Amino acid sequence: ETGVTQTPRHLVMGMTNKKSLKCEQHLGHNAMYWYKQSAKKPLELMFVYNFKEQTENNSVPSRFSPECPNSSHLFLHLHTLQPEDSALYLCASSQAGTGGGNTIYFGEGSWLTVV
Amino acid sequence: AQSVTQLGSHVSVSEGALVLLRCNYSSSVPPYLFWYVQYPNQGLQLLLKYTSAATLVKGINGFEAEFKKSETSFHLTKPSAHMSDAAEYFCAVSDRRDTGRRALTFGSGTRLQVQP
Numbered sequence: 001e002t003g004v005t006q007t008p009r010h011l012v013m014g015m016t017n018k019k020s021l022k023c024e025q026h027l028g029h030n031a032m033y034w035y036k037q038s039a040k041k042p043l044e045l046m047f048v049y050n051f052k053e054q055t056e057n058n059s060v061p062s063r064f065s066p067e068c069p070n071s072s073h074l075f076l077h078l079h080t081l082q083p084e085d086s087a088l089y090l091c092a093s094s095q096a097g098t099g100g101g102n103t104i105y106f107g108e109g110s111w112l113t114v115v
Numbered sequence: 116a117q118s119v120t121q122l123g124s125h126v127s128v129s130e131g132a133l134v135l136l137r138c139n140y141s142s143s144v145p146p147y148l149f150w151y152v153q154y155p156n157q158g159l160q161l162l163l164k165y166t167s168a169a170t171l172v173k174g175i176n177g178f179e180a181e182f183k184k185s186e187t188s189f190h191l192t193k194p195s196a197h198m199s200d201a202a203e204y205f206c207a208v209s210d211r212r213d214t215g216r217r218a219l220t221f222g223s224g225t226r227l228q229v230q231p
Contacts, residue, residue: 004158006158033218041223042221042222042223042224043159043205043221043224045218045219045220048218056218090158090159092158092159102209103149103161103164104161104218104219105161106151106158106159106160107158108156108157108158109157109158
């Protein structure tokens with residue numbers, strides 16, 4: 001079993017649909033992240049959760065709604081998305097401690113296509 | 116804000132040749148630096164990281180990187196490329212002064228092609 005598991009791996013949704021991406025980490029970490037990876041663009045940090053509290057939201061549109069019910073699970077709720085939101089969404093986790101330099105571990109990603 | 120620049124979005128080498136992927140950071144204080152690799156249809160995997168111990172860092176799969184403060188660089192090298200090294204490589208940075216922020220900032224990536 002991999003350390004960070006994402007489901008579904010592939011998702012196709014219409015612009016009026018509501019769907020969710022799920023992430024679970026089995027590493028005992030206390031920080032979780034959502035990143036967006038689009039073609040020809042750098043990885044974009046979307047959200048950061050430390051100990052279930054959202055500590056960062058990088059101006060992400062409200063059509064993306066994260067949820068972190070506990071330190072092992074992270075969701076990304078999607079509604080009324082646009083075609084330009086099609087991308088690979090990567091979940092990651094790390095052990096937040098003092099001093100930084102903590103390795104972030106990634107899941108394999110969820111490929112989202114908005115039609 | 117911390118940032119990294121990866122020179123060259125595509126690098127092509129012959130099998131057995133030296134691999135050199137470039138990364139420069141922008142910061143007056145040396146940050147934490149990372150190299151990740153992404154194989155097709157997979158997430159990112161850590162190759163190696165620099166956290167201020169040795170300036171020459173050895174990673175997995177025969178890769179290594181050298182932190183050079185005078186050049187604000189952290190270039191990734193491998194003496195002899197293998198076909199299985201074909202992937203996208205990302206340099207990333209986190210600010211050692213900001214202990215409250217855990218996330219990494221990534222470069223735009225370099226796609227490595229290995230020719231037979």
